[in-house]
Amino acid sequence: xxxxxxxxxxxxxxxxxxxxxxxxxxxxxxxxxxxxxxxxxxxxxxxxxxxxxxxxxxxxxxxxxxxxxxxxxxxxxxxxxxxxxxxxxxxxxxxxxxxxxxxxxxxxxxxxxxxxxxxxxxxxxxxxxxxxxxxxxxxxxxxxxxxxxxxxxxxxxxxxxxxxxxxxxxxxxxxxxxxxxxxxxxxxxxxxxxxxxxxxxxxxxxxxxxxxxxxxxxxxxxxxxxxxxxxxxxxxxxxxxxxxxxxxxxxxxxxxxxxxxxxxxxxxxxxxxxxxxxxxxxxxxxxxxxxxxxxxxxxxxxxxxxxxxxxxxxxxxxxxxxxxxxxxxxxxxxxxxxxxxxxxxxxxxxx
Numbered sequence: 001x002x003x004x005x006x007x008x009x010x011x012x013x014x015x016x017x018x019x020x021x022x023x024x025x026x027x028x029x030x031x032x033x034x035x036x037x038x039x040x041x042x043x044x045x046x047x048x049x050x051x052x053x054x055x056x057x058x059x060x061x062x063x064x065x066x067x068x069x070x071x072x073x074x075x076x077x078x079x080x081x082x083x084x085x086x087x088x089x090x091x092x093x094x095x096x097x098x099x100x101x102x103x104x105x106x107x108x109x110x111x112x113x114x115x116x117x118x119x120x121x122x123x124x125x126x127x128x129x130x131x132x133x134x135x136x137x138x139x140x141x142x143x144x145x146x147x148x149x150x151x152x153x154x155x156x157x158x159x160x161x162x163x164x165x166x167x168x169x170x171x172x173x174x175x176x177x178x179x180x181x182x183x184x185x186x187x188x189x190x191x192x193x194x195x196x197x198x199x200x201x202x203x204x205x206x207x208x209x210x211x212x213x214x215x216x217x218x219x220x221x222x223x224x225x226x227x228x229x230x231x232x233x234x235x236x237x238x239x240x241x242x243x244x245x246x247x248x249x250x251x252x253x254x255x256x257x258x259x260x261x262x263x264x265x266x267x268x269x270x271x272x273x274x275x276x277x278x279x280x281x282x283x284x285x286x287x288x289x290x291x292x293x294x295x296x297x298x299x300x301x302x303x304x305x306x307x308x309x310x311x312x313x314x315x316x317x318x319x320x321x322x323x324x325x326x327x328x329x330x331x332x333x334x335x336x337x338x339x340x341x342x343x344x345x346x347x348x349x350x351x
Contacts, residue, residue, distance in 0.1 A: 010039010013258025014280035018087030
């Protein structure tokens with residue numbers, strides 16, 4: 001049997017983390033897995049090298065000079081049992097299409113369409129709403145990772161296809177993190193380029209997050225920051241500017257790149273505190289009981305903290321200067337139940 005996976009796989013830590021989980025699980029059941037990526041294939045290859053996969057894996061690029069033709073996509077996706085969009089905020093005004101044209105093509109090749117562990121961000125544009133409606137129309141099922149996205153999907157489709165719209169916790173929750181210690185006297189910092197978010201001051205927000213990190217370093221008497229560049233394609237510039245500011249304050253910096261999944265996970269596990277705009281470093285920190293703070297650039301971050309009952313860790317979108325860090329370890333008492341919920345959904349599509 002063959003399974004096809006599609007997503008923003010390439011440089012993004014969160015997307016690659018979810019891909020890693022899906023391959024680890026489904027390679028037990030499928031002889032071949034095709035991966036269709038909107039990301040950088042070279043970085044994806046580095047990440048795939050970590051998977052102890054028992055099946056054949058083929059990678060196809062959907063962007064850039066190596067982009068496959070639509071005809072090639074239809075030819076290669078044919079005979080897949082499912083095509084599965086594996087996690088992430090795939091429906092939003094900032095270019096999130098959920099791979100809809102490829103999903104429709106797969107559907108007409110008699111491949112069942114699934115979305116797994118996804119979210120909805122901004123949806124004010126008519127185009128975003130039409131894409132969402134179309135995705136539900138052609139899908140067998142869509143599993144949303146938070147209650148608000150689930151309710152939004154039902155509302156945008158006028159409750160006409162609610163039986164397809166379901167819930168699953170973020171699938172990254174089942175990833176196991178190795179016990180490996182290199183340093184433990186550092187803070188993990190992870191910013192995001194916010195240039196596409198017109199209501200936010202990109203420079204001001206990221207400067208504040210750097211200042212907050214420096215303040216926490218001083219409080220904890222720490223002189224080292226691990227700068228986790230979660231998405232090399234997007235976040236390189238603000239990450240470089242942050243490094244310059246850290247060095248000016250006498251704080252040494254180690255760069256970690258999100259496509260190096262294991263390095264990133266180990267860095268979070270051994271840190272004293274995590275400050276992030278990106279969601280998945282916070283998800284990992286929550287599960288590992290590492291104190292963290294999460295900037296609310298997107299509603300998905302707020303929704304995550306509400307469901308984790310850790311609202312005190314949310315850095316306000318506009319009133320961020322009022323934030324007070326919470327140094328207590330977060331509680332992950334419900335993690336085993338969350339994992340069981342995820343496995344119960346993944347199992348449905350193993351045959």
